[in-house]
Amino acid sequence: MPELPEAETIVRGLRPRLTERRVSDVEILHADVLRGEEEAFVTGVRGRRIEEVGRRGKNVVLLLSGDRRLVINLGMTGRLLVADRTDTPESTHPAVRFLLDDACHLVFDDVRRFGALEWLDPPAWRERDRALGVEPLSGRFTAKGLRAMLERSRSPLRSWLLDQRRLAGVGNIYAVEALWGARLHPRLPARSVDEAGARRLHRALRSVLRRAIEAGGTTIRDYRSADGARGEFVVELEAYGRAGEPCRRCGTEIERLVFSNRSAFLCPRCQPAPTG
DNA sequence: AGTGTATCCTGCAGGC
DNA sequence: TGCCTGCAGGATACAC
Numbered sequence: 001m002p003e004l005p006e007a008e009t010i011v012r013g014l015r016p017r018l019t020e021r022r023v024s025d026v027e028i029l030h031a032d033v034l035r036g037e038e039e040a041f042v043t044g045v046r047g048r049r050i051e052e053v054g055r056r057g058k059n060v061v062l063l064l065s066g067d068r069r070l071v072i073n074l075g076m077t078g079r080l081l082v083a084d085r086t087d088t089p090e091s092t093h094p095a096v097r098f099l100l101d102d103a104c105h106l107v108f109d110d111v112r113r114f115g116a117l118e119w120l121d122p123p124a125w126r127e128r129d130r131a132l133g134v135e136p137l138s139g140r141f142t143a144k145g146l147r148a149m150l151e152r153s154r155s156p157l158r159s160w161l162l163d164q165r166r167l168a169g170v171g172n173i174y175a176v177e178a179l180w181g182a183r184l185h186p187r188l189p190a191r192s193v194d195e196a197g198a199r200r201l202h203r204a205l206r207s208v209l210r211r212a213i214e215a216g217g218t219t220i221r222d223y224r225s226a227d228g229a230r231g232e233f234v235v236e237l238e239a240y241g242r243a244g245e246p247c248r249r250c251g252t253e254i255e256r257l258v259f260s261n262r263s264a265f266l267c268p269r270c271q272p273a274p275t276g
Numbered sequence: 277a278g279t280g281t282a283t284c285c286t287g288c289a290g291g292c
Numbered sequence: 293t294g295c296c297t298g299c300a301g302g303a304t305a306c307a308c
Contacts (some may be wrong), residue, residue: 002301002302003301003302007299010289032284032285058301058302073302073303074301074302075284075285075301075302075303076285076300076302077285077286077287077300077301077302078302082288093286110285111285111286111287112284112285112300112302113284113285113286114284114285114302114303115302115303116303153277153278153280155277155279156278159278159279162302164302164303171301171302172300172301172302173301174301199292205288217283217301218301219301220300220301221287221288221301222287222300222301223301227297240296240301259279259280260278260279260280261279261280261281261282262300262302263299263300
């Protein structure tokens with residue numbers, strides 16, 4: 001999906017355009033992207049004002065009047081596009097359209113419809129928020145804290161990083177990139193990372209996420225920001241999608257390996273395989 | 277606790 | 293040109 005940097009880029013684009021706007025109407029084109037009842041969703045959202053536009057992990061969170069939240073998980077191919085008219089060149093698979101102040105549209109567009117839109121009251125939001133791990137760019141995420149969390153798990157590092165209950169917002173691209181940056185093998189068991197390794201991983205995670213936000217995220221194929229722009233971080237990827245190409249640190253060919261049904265990429269020299 | 281597998285769904289690239 | 297397979301940024305449920 002859109003991972004943390006892509007969600008953050010979308011949020012920054014949406015914020016000035018959505019804040020203080022009223023949702024005057026909602027049009028559901030594909031009800032399967034709604035979690036929960038369509039009726040409840042429409043009546044819950046319609047007529048409310050958008051007070052804040054935020055992010056939690058990979059989720060875009062719109063705070064609506066009456067302390068309700070519209071939580072949007074973009075899945076693999078979800079987009080949130082703002083447009084004056086109903087249709088834009090970027091909106092190829094509209095699933096939900098929000099009419100704002102009878103003036104412009106917020107379109108949730110999703111080719112594969114793995115995305116999910118949910119309308120939450122305060123208790124449901126608290127529960128959702130609690131289920132997600134620490135924000136990796138917040139001050140609460142420290143190298144020490146990371147080390148302590150890693151010590152409690154035998155899970156391979158790449159799987160460990162993808163679990164949203166531990167860190168919120170890291171997906172396959174940035175997990176792979178951070179592990180390359182920290183010189184740690186994706187299959188290395190979390191608890192065998194030493195203190196220096198944990199410090200490198202902490203630093204690499206924050207660095208790659210920050211740099212990706214600066215570049216407006218990574219567009220492989222479908223991802224677009226709120227105004228339809230592509231994410232330019234793709235040219236800065238060191239490992240993800242580079243199988244067979246030389247490692248930019250040592251020149252060794254980047255390898256692809258598959259586990260947990262997903263591709264990982266690594267430099268076999270910089271990121272030595274765990275022994276045993 | 278962790279892993280592999282399947283599922284949701286569509287599109288695209290590559291091989292033949 | 294068409295058909296087939298594999299692959300894709302995610303989340304979740306299941307069996308083992």
